[in-house]
Amino acid sequence: MRHELLLGDWVVTSDNSGGIGEKPMDFVKAPDGLTAKFAARVALLEQWAAGSEPKAVLLHNFSGEEQWHRYIEGIKELLAETGTKNVQFSGSSETNIATMQSGIAVTMIGKRKYEIAAETLEWFVYGMPLVGEDVLLKKEQLADLKKLSEARASGLVKQLWPVGSKGIGYEAKRLLGEEIAPIAGINLEASAGPSTCVLIGALKEMRDQLVEHFEAYIYPIQK
Incomplete structure (x- = not known):
């Protein structure tokens, strides 16, 4: 947690x-x-x-x-x-x-250094929830911290929120204050182990650039 x-x-x-x-x-x-x-x-x-x-x-x-x-x-x-x-x-x-x-x-x-209100941003899940040996066997599904660092430096990502053992749904509710809609292909209750996935917030007008930057395993969040 x-x-x-x-x-x-x-x-x-x-x-x-x-x-x-x-x-x-x-x-x-x-x-x-x-x-x-x-x-x-x-x-x-x-x-x-x-x-x-x-x-x-x-x-x-x-x-x-x-x-x-x-x-x-x-x-x-x-x-x-x-x-x-x-x-x-x-x-x-x-x-x-x-x-x-x-x-x-x-x-x-x-x-x-800064603080931004979560409600002003559009939110996404980046990476897949993994735990145990899957963290080692499915490395391509992990949120890439180098890409995250680059996106923060360029202003693509304004805020992020790591996901832990209680899953995406739990952390999204803590962050956004309400339940989020199901995401196809992702178990919202599954443990993300060592934060193999994160919630990332971006300005709405940056959505296309954000998706292009991360390329894969990025999913929009709907309330």
Whole structure:
């Protein structure tokens, strides 16, 4: 579920991951760098949703000392792909007890730059709701954060809202204040795992350019 902490202009966002990684008893097998990248993905999307840009990343590593470097590299890869610069890193690792499963949390601290009323925009779903191994097997269906970053920079996307475990319908109602109409081919109640899809808001006159930019897996929202 999406959470954020607002401290004046400062925004604190976080996501965690347990039982996903390279340890023998992990439920989902995935490279450690990729695990951290997806945790950071959620925290970054929540920063963007709050009109903020991250200034610092805190990594809480429960997997062990050797995983630290791989986790940091995964987070840095995400930041590089999205053009997010000048971010400081800190955190800690569990080194006293050898854990049987992987566990991390990624926290981002940023500063709010803008705020736009959701009701002034036309809204779309971008990406498909995926969870577990489908996140790795159906990468082409994930909302592309590089494209999102480009669309934000160019003004195509004015606001966004990440979708989490409660699904598109739940998040759309939180954002827009009412139920949305069914979307063909999409389960509005399905978990979107590490925010594999997002709600994006654009000015009505930018609709054609928006669809052209994202090309696929973008669906208009009707109330």
